[in-house]
Amino acid sequence: MTEKPGSEPIADVPKSVSRRNFIKGVITSGVAVSSASYLFRASTFVQGQQLAGERLITLNVNGQQRRVDVMKQETLATTLRYKLGLTGTKLGCDRAECGSCTVLIDDIPYYSCSVLTHTVRGRKVMTIEGLASADGTLHPVQQGVIDEQGFQCAFCMSGFIMTAVGYLKTNPTPTRQQLAQGVSGCLCRCQDYDKILTALMRGAENMRRSNLG
Ligand code: FES
Ligand code: FES
Structure with missing residues (x-):
């Protein structure tokens, strides 16, 4: 706990909680964000x-x-x-x-x-x-988000990921513009669209690789 003179004690943020682990937690369970x-x-x-x-x-x-x-x-x-x-x-x-x-x-x-x-x-x-496999292996699109760190607060993340996974079933080799169109039903209040699209494109690439492997 951290305590300033004359103030209430403040809980320390564990130093082991990295942004990467935070994003991974949201991706797999969504528990880090609530309303x-x-x-x-x-x-x-x-x-x-x-x-x-x-x-x-x-x-x-x-x-x-x-x-x-x-x-x-x-x-x-x-x-x-x-x-x-x-x-x-x-x-x-x-x-x-x-x-x-x-x-x-x-x-x-x-x-x-x-x-x-x-x-x-x-x-x-x-x-x-x-989305993840029973052994905990992330879906290729989830892994793409981890690789590119494509979201800010990540509230919109699960919606984008599920939409991208559905879209990629119909078009596994989209151009960036096509994928943008495919996920256009999702909004990001942090307006992080460019990074999101880069992450989802990486996810599409991961999917193609895993289908080949
Ligand atoms: S909560 Fe369903 S579209 Fe916004
Ligand atoms: S990253 Fe915050 S709403 Fe999309």
Whole structure:
């Protein structure tokens, strides 16, 4: 702890927490960034839900069958974050404008804030937590972000990565301009677009290499 005369003690930041490790933590679990306002909204939402009554359904998320209670009007972003604890999916605008909530549904990127959870029964949902291999090897696009250190606060990172992974399935050899178009549904409030694009292009290159290897 650090303490200045006449002030409250301040917790020291561990010196072992490097920017690289911070970025890696966000990439794999998303736990380093949270939104207090949404946490508040979630608690009120859950209270209302209990009053309205719940329904138990099974979802295929990151290759696992997950039983979860959802309301008819509940969005997939809410279910993932507040029912299943998958907080790597971020909520920015909550109205299909920023892309930070993007997940793959049957390999296609969707804004999860604008998809009703009931509509994805029987479909495969992939979040940022499901991208790495079981042995912990990062997805090539995640590795590209690590290699290039392509984000600032990284709030938008999981949305960009999921969108890029979905886009690269349709075009594995994009030009920089094509990839920019492919991820244009994502916004970065730090306006770090040039570095983000460089990182995603590195990710595309990593994917091609891993497919060859
Ligand atoms: S939170 Fe879904 S698009 Fe912004
Ligand atoms: S890096 Fe901060 S929002 Fe994109």
